[in-house]
Amino acid sequence: MGAGFGRVFGGLGASSTSGGGVGSAVPGARRPGPGEDAAADLVVEARDLCLRFGGVTSLDGVSLRQRRGEILAVIGPNGAGKTSLFNCLTGAYRPQHGTVTFWPTPDRPAQLVGRRPHAITRLGVARTFQNIRLFPALTALENVQVGIEMRQRYGPLSAVLGLPSARRAERDGVRRALELLDLVGLAHRAHEVAASLPYGEQRRLEIARALGTGPSLLLLDEPAAGTNPAEKRDLAGLIGRIAATGMSVLLIEHDMGLVMSLATSVAVLNFGRVIACGTPAEVQRDPAVIEAYLGVGDDGPDAGGATGKELR
């Protein structure tokens, strides 16, 4: 391992701080023995996902599994296929091949490929985006209410007619939205419009809105992108608190400090393939990972800087 790799991971401790031992997402993990339940405590499993755009292959046989309650980080250089994977899990893209099984509860598996994004949200998969997608003119509270309303069952007619069921649902929605704003540290911003919030707070508001949909799996696409060190610390604390509630978190993040301090397991993508998977400590010393990031070759680790790959 080169000194350069140590710099990539910023001198982080090798161990996870997020209640390690929950499990790991390991492609090609040991097959269950007779009588063992293959799905026991899994929340999501992708098998052999292939996604192509014309001549570009974004995912090339990606398989990975995540256990319930785990923080699984997906890392990899630019263009490795991380967001494509999220898009396949959330129905934005339909892979040409492969399956995605999601367990909202351990006894109720659902196939996600072929479902529409809103149907997948209703099943319990929520996401945030690399670029913030709030409703800028709505207040923080209203933004979270939008998320909550995606799961509510009363129809527009009940709301227009002011039926008791609709009024009750609205009251419950406001209460839940305020709880979520409190969780993300934004209770005091409830009535401010989203566009007026500082960037780091907008990132946290997006997470509150995603939680409003009542997920059992939360996908965060580069939540720390563009945040300053203080905002990053707040965010790490928040993700830790969310995971401590038992939520399964799947995280794309380029900030290796955050990944290595938060993740229970890490999956590394490169050119649309999973090249490593394991604990943060394991992937940190995996030669294939070192090479993917730094292009370690005959010239040594620092030569990788010339590959032009960003350290993500």
Ligand SMILES: Nc1ncnc2c1ncn2[C@@H]1O[C@H](COP(=O)(O)OP(=O)(O)OP(=O)(O)O)[C@@H](O)[C@H]1O
């Ligand atoms: N809608 C699309 N049309 C064409 N090509 C696409 C599309 N979406 C993704 N790709 C291609 O798939 C590959 C993987 O892209 P993807 O965005 O998934 O990578 P990534 O790991 O998330 O990258 P980054 O870290 O830069 O966000 C890239 O070559 C990208 O150009």
